[in-house]
Amino acid sequence: xxxxxxxxxxAKKAPxxxxxxxxxxxxxxxKPVQELGYYNPKTKVMKLDKESAENxxxxxxxxxxxxxxxxxxxxxxxxxxxxxxxxxxxxxxxxAKAEAEAKAKxxxxxxxxxxxxxxxxxxxxxxxxxxxxxxxx
Numbered sequence: 001x002x003x004x005x006x007x008x009x010x011a012k013k014a015p016x017x018x019x020x021x022x023x024x025x026x027x028x029x030x031k032p033v034q035e036l037g038y039y040n041p042k043t044k045v046m047k048l049d050k051e052s053a054e055n056x057x058x059x060x061x062x063x064x065x066x067x068x069x070x071x072x073x074x075x076x077x078x079x080x081x082x083x084x085x086x087x088x089x090x091x092x093x094x095x096a097k098a099e100a101e102a103k104a105k106x107x108x109x110x111x112x113x114x115x116x117x118x119x120x121x122x123x124x125x126x127x128x129x130x131x132x133x134x135x136x137x
Contacts (some may be wrong), residue, residue, distance in 0.1 A: 002033065002061040004053060004071075016040045019048055019067060021056050037078060039070060046070060046080035 003024045006017035017039045020032035034056075037048035053071050057063060063071060073081045090098065 002056070002059075004036065004056060004061050004067045006064070006066060007032065014042065019070065021052070021061055024062075030043065039080070044082045046074070046078070046082055048074050048078045048080075050074045050076070050078055072128040 001024045003022055004021050007020050007022075007029060008015055008017055008137075010016040018032075019036045019039060021036065022030060022032045023033045034052070036053050036056075037046065039046040039048075047072065050071065053063075053074075057071075070080065073083070075081050080092065
């Protein structure tokens with residue numbers, strides 16, 4: 001069975017990977033059937049022959065989870081279409097604080113709406129009386 005997987009290169013704590021097609025029983029740095037491209041996770045630089053990778057998948061090669069992500073997010077020219085996560089994970093303390101602020105804001109807004117509904121009902125008759133007085137004079 002053929003696999004499309006990453007072959008690690010580079011120095012300690014500075015990895016770069018080659019995207020290769022290889023027999024699933026051979027070791028990670030074994031001789032590949034074909035090299036499809038390269039990927040640097042530190043700089044998010046990638047070059048991939050997407051057409052060839054898709055052909056290998058059609059032939060039955062199984063991509064690893066990471067390689068499947070890289071193939072799916074590859075542009076037509078072979079570069080990575082990297083989407084940075086916009087959500088940040090907050091600590092439990094920060095989450096509790098944010099929830100408390102949101103709850104207080106919602107309560108203040110509800111109270112303001114209640115006051116706004118009550119105020120026009122009281123002011124409406126006052127406005128009518130002031131309008132009628134100049135009309136009679």
